[in-house]
Amino acid sequence: EPEVTQTPSHQVTQMGQEVILRCVPISNHLYFYWYRQILGQKVEFLVSFYNNEISEKSEIFDDQFSVERPDGSNFTLKIRSTKLEDSAMYFCASSELGSRGTQYFGPGTRLLVL
Amino acid sequence: AQTVTQSQPEMSVQEAETVTLSCTYDTSENNYYLFWYKQPPSRQMILVIRQEAYKQQNATENRFSVNFQKAAKSFSLKISDSQLGDTAMYFCAFMTWASGTYKYIFGTGTRLKVLA
Numbered sequence: 001e002p003e004v005t006q007t008p009s010h011q012v013t014q015m016g017q018e019v020i021l022r023c024v025p026i027s028n029h030l031y032f033y034w035y036r037q038i039l040g041q042k043v044e045f046l047v048s049f050y051n052n053e054i055s056e057k058s059e060i061f062d063d064q065f066s067v068e069r070p071d072g073s074n075f076t077l078k079i080r081s082t083k084l085e086d087s088a089m090y091f092c093a094s095s096e097l098g099s100r101g102t103q104y105f106g107p108g109t110r111l112l113v114l
Numbered sequence: 115a116q117t118v119t120q121s122q123p124e125m126s127v128q129e130a131e132t133v134t135l136s137c138t139y140d141t142s143e144n145n146y147y148l149f150w151y152k153q154p155p156s157r158q159m160i161l162v163i164r165q166e167a168y169k170q171q172n173a174t175e176n177r178f179s180v181n182f183q184k185a186a187k188s189f190s191l192k193i194s195d196s197q198l199g200d201t202a203m204y205f206c207a208f209m210t211w212a213s214g215t216y217k218y219i220f221g222t223g224t225r226l227k228v229l230a
Binding site: 031033035041042043044045048056089091093095102103104105106107108110 | 147149151156157158159160161164205207216217218219220221222223
């Protein structure tokens with residue numbers, strides 16, 4: 001069964017450094033998402049992406065964040081200058097056109113900012 | 115603004131017993147979707163069940179079923195014949211759409227522990 005994959009599974013970085021989190025959505029899916037889950041808290045929406053542009057973003061998704069679909073398979077989340085409070089689990093999700101919204105999640109990338 | 119509330123931070127159930135996890139939500143929309151996701155210790159989010167708001171019939175998936183009360187804005191999950199592998203965090207999610215895309219709003223989760 002096709003699934004969403006994410007790399008790396010864990011990332012440790014120094015505060016102020018740039019990180020890129022990578023996701024490979026399910027191949028026939030057209031909608032892509034990033035969510036964040038700070039340890040012990042609920043999953044929060046960051047951004048949605050469709051047709052090579054951002055469809056919607058939350059207040060968390062400030063100028064430090066960006067997303068890109070550099071080729072036909074990858075979907076990346078970049079954090080330009082990481083802060084301690086960016087430490088979280090980041091989930092990528094995708095859904096297909098006409099799926100009425102069901103999103104399939106990747107296994108997540110655990111980001112730790114020191 | 116839409117909100118999702120899960121009032122039970124933690125629950126436990128004996129193996130083979132039945133447990134119900136509660137979820138309420140608030141919205142002014144008439145058409146929407148509701149989901150339950152399971153997050154085991156591996157932390158991958160796994161879809162358990164979904165419900166379309168326009169459907170009166172409650173969704174079921176094997177041992178998982180929902181009690182959807184649209185007027186009360188309630189969407190509880192019932193797990194029958196609980197198994198040790200059901201131990202996980204369970205998130206209720208409300209799906210809204212805007213600008214031509216979908217977005218989930220998650221509840222704070224209920225940590226379920228199935229006891230042997």
